[in-house]
Amino acid sequence: MQIPGSIGIAPLVLAVSLCPSAHAQWTTRPLSVPRSLVGMATAGSKVFIAGGVAGGQVSDAVDIYDDATGTWSTSTLPSPAFQLSGASVGPYVLFAGASYGTSAVYVYDTRTDQWSTVDLAQGRDQIAMVAVGSKVIFAGGGIFGVGLHNIDIYDARLGVPGDPTAWSTSSLLHQRSDAAGFSVDGHAVVAGGDNALSTEPWIEVFDADARSLYETRLSSGFLPRAGTGLGSLAIMATYGGGITRFESLDIYTGAEAVGPTIPVVHGLAAATLGDRALFVGSTYQLNAIDAVHVYNGVTGQWSSSDLPAADRALSVAAVGSKAIFAGGIDGENVLIYDDGMGQSYCSPGVPNSTGGAARITAQGAPATAIGGSTRLNVSGLPQGSFGFVLASQSRGLSMPALSQGRLCLSGTIARFSAPGLILSGPTGSVSFDHASIPGSAQAAVLPGDVWNYQCWYRDTNPAVTSNFTDAVAVLYQ
DSSP: OOOOOSOOOOOOEEOSSOOOOTTOEEEEEEOSSOOBSOEEEEETTEEEEEOOEETTEEOOEEEEEETTTTEEEEEEOSSOOOSOEEEEETTEEEEEOOTTOOOEEEEEETTTTEEEEEEOSSOOBSOEEEEETTEEEEEOOEETTEEEEEEEEEETTTOOTTOGGGEEEEEEEEEEBSOEEEEETTEEEEEOOEETTEEOOOEEEEOTTOOEEEEEOOTTOOEEEEEEEETTEEEEEEEETTEEEEEEEETTTOOEEEEEEESOEEEEEEEEETTEEEEEEEETTOOOEEEEEEEETTTTEEEEEEEEEEESSOEEEEETTEEEEEOOSSOOEEEEEEOEESEEESOSOOOOTTSSOOEEEEEEOTTOTTTOEEEEEEEOOOTTOEEEEEEESEEEEEOOTTBSSOEEEESSOEEEOSTTOOEESSOEEEEEETTOOTTOSSOSOOTTOEEEEEEEEEEESSSEEEEEEEEEEEEOO
């Protein structure tokens, strides 16, 4: 039986139905303050839902979900704000680009649970924010609808956000506001946007040092409106000729592919959940719709799924095996899609050189130990760090020599270290058929088995060392 390594990304084709894991499910819960037009960001195991508009008033409320513990908490922005963009790097969560064009960047330190405020070189709204390597890029934005060239760059390696020497500036090749900002395989992508009464279909790609590599546009001439990364592909929802459709661009080869066309959609948001890209929006007239459009990076198929309730102008963020939808105009609830399996333990892991702790989560079909498969997703690794997954049927707790982390396995430990299974940070994944466990003498996963998974990885913090993610235990039935 073949044991695949990291999942490849297939060309885009159209499918007729979504085939999630058999155990995937939707749940809902109310926001602490019902509100729309929120900003969202993921930092380690946490999703932040910041600001928004509540009852006609701008809100300073923040809801925080911690996927490692399954708990919710609240916080308060330094100032009320709405339509924020968000990103995270190391221990910091940053929000900027509030609709009234402030220069303020609201910074949350996950170690102290404290907020602070710093200023961009130029105040503006509708900023595209992307985290790449140790940096957060604040690209474009506008003043009264006029797009700007401005780029502000924060580098967490150079200092805390309040240190002016940790900041620098640059320029987009084309000025624009309301562009889509997202990461693709360790690169930052700024796509589409507006400038006064014109649109800007340009796609600019930056490396991990925030240096502009090139600029291009789709051969269709369509305008990117939202996007997310999957493997080497920039998966985008685009608009042109009175239609909305999905297109992809391979940032290395320039190869393009066209996906399905959907009714004209406005207020689009996108996120990557494991091996899938998710898109949600509403009609151009802001009518509520309940469809989530899904691209499966393994099969190359597009499909759609239904939200528990129709809504408009939702935002979305992914953490672990969950997609969190919030801030719709019609809804008071957070909508949570969970495609995970297993139970995390030894959480959180020991913080690494990024300032945060790395995580491991599992996806698959645990109800079918025979004939099924498991995908293990690792996040929060240092940029470019080398690592591999460990597996054992026994839990443990030890502190290996020359490591800063905790080994949470014991007994016979399998190493997923064969060619094709090695991980390179900041994120990575491996999958395997249940008929054959990589690095293990056991022939297959059997019904009733409990397997524990953890990732070991190298780090420099500040000396050369190693560390571990938390661990996840999966019961196969």
